Amino acid sequence: MANDLPLNKETILDAAEQVLRRYGPDKTSVVDVAKVLQVSHGTLYRHFASKASLREAVTERWLQRSIADPLETIASQTEGSSAERLHLWLETLITSKRTYAADDSEMFAMYASVTLDAVEMITTHIGRLIHQIAQIIENGIKSKEFKSGQPEILAKAIFFATSRFHHPAHAYEWIAKKTDEEFDSVWNLILSGLATSKS
Amino acid sequence: MANDLPLNKETILDAAEQVLRRYGPDKTSVVDVAKVLQVSHGTLYRHFASKASLREAVTERWLQRSIADPLETIASQTEGSSAERLHLWLETLITSKRTYAADDSEMFAMYASVTLDAVEMITTHIGRLIHQIAQIIENGIKSKEFKSGQPEILAKAIFFATSRFHHPAHAYEWIAKKTDEEFDSVWNLILSGLATSKS
The missing domain is CATH 1.10.357.10 (Tetracycline Repressor, domain 2)
Structure with missing residues (x-):
């Protein structure tokens, strides 16, 4: 996913759902989702404080x-x-x-x-x-x-x-x-x- | 418990319940119950084939x-x-x-x-x-x-x-x-x- 997409809640949830489905809830971290979105994990933590x-x-x-x-x-x-x-x-x-x-x-x-x-x-x-x-x-x-x-x-x-x-x-x-x-x-x-x- | 007690089902269940309460289901084995009853685990396995x-x-x-x-x-x-x-x-x-x-x-x-x-x-x-x-x-x-x-x-x-x-x-x-x-x-x-x- 390109990082010029607006980082709204839906975009994050789409990426999170995709990662959660692929790796399972236990193995998915906020950092994994940040990677898919090509943003820093700091940026993502501002939206979601925890796994x-x-x-x-x-x-x-x-x-x-x-x-x-x-x-x-x-x-x-x-x-x-x-x-x-x-x-x-x-x-x-x-x-x-x-x-x-x-x-x-x-x-x-x-x-x-x-x-x-x-x-x-x-x-x-x-x-x-x-x-x-x-x-x-x-x-x-x-x-x-x-x-x-x-x-x-x-x-x-x-x-x-x-x-x-x-x-x-x-x-x-x-x-x-x-x-x-x-x-x-x-x-x-x-x-x-x-x-x-x-x- | 003395081994001259008759080894009926109730006696075994009393001992098993006592051991299960003390150690919890995950840590209790048939062998633990046999020890409390002072019988060989072979004897107990004839009554209960598994944990x-x-x-x-x-x-x-x-x-x-x-x-x-x-x-x-x-x-x-x-x-x-x-x-x-x-x-x-x-x-x-x-x-x-x-x-x-x-x-x-x-x-x-x-x-x-x-x-x-x-x-x-x-x-x-x-x-x-x-x-x-x-x-x-x-x-x-x-x-x-x-x-x-x-x-x-x-x-x-x-x-x-x-x-x-x-x-x-x-x-x-x-x-x-x-x-x-x-x-x-x-x-x-x-x-x-x-x-x-x-x-």
Whole structure:
């Protein structure tokens, strides 16, 4: 990469992601990224004070692009059934996590490890996802498809009740067929708690 | 320990647990346990072929005594409200895990690590717990406190919907006050899915 490119955050994150993917999080240092960008490591340290903050920033961008943004597209729709939209939203979250764990294992491993340390960044990410669920529930309550309740609290409950299917610490347990069945049973329980009685 | 004691499984497990607690799982070998029991390591290898199988057996006994047996006492009761019993059962499971993570950290760490490998033993343990939940639900359905449904499937759903609060991979997230609030919201969602409508 030529050093006449503007050294903005995105440029640094692009280079960092490339180096992290190539050498792995344990072997990548701020100095390696500086080399790829052809800048002094002093210049780079002004943007990222440590290896840990570099990893955190790369993971944060990855979570936003790969998980939060596609889900936002689902959550912001208002046409059709809210139950179906909530199911699609959860299924998309779960399938994405499972796909990345298998097909983008370097980034997924880094994300799983960053999750243990970068509490604030992960809490913000989870807050965004819970807010998306709350949007869907709010619509469902308005249309009388769901019982009345507090969307943000219900959304939090749904997010935590499905942790087994999307939290990276469970990745080793995600065996496709078994996990699908288990999610179906949890989904039915959730829906039974949300939906207005049809009897 | 004198070598005139009968070398049954319990005696070996007592010695193994003692050694594992003292030196930690990584530093404990079958030979160390043989020394405490004053038997040849050949004798011990006839009972436990590897370090891994020794750890697994000690963890299995610990899970049964510390988790499954006390919960069985709750699940087998039939008097009073099924919802209250289910809540007490879940709360007891969650509180035990949290207490052991803090106060019996050597055994808890070993259990967390064995969980990743001893799939069959853990599946059996979880099967027992799910069966206990199913007993409570069956009673609740009989007394019309819960909607009709398949107790074993509902029990599995409830067990997995509360993973965030009892699966050892989440132990690092168990900050008492926050976890209590999160569990309350999940519990309300579960109960809302189970209970017959009062309206």
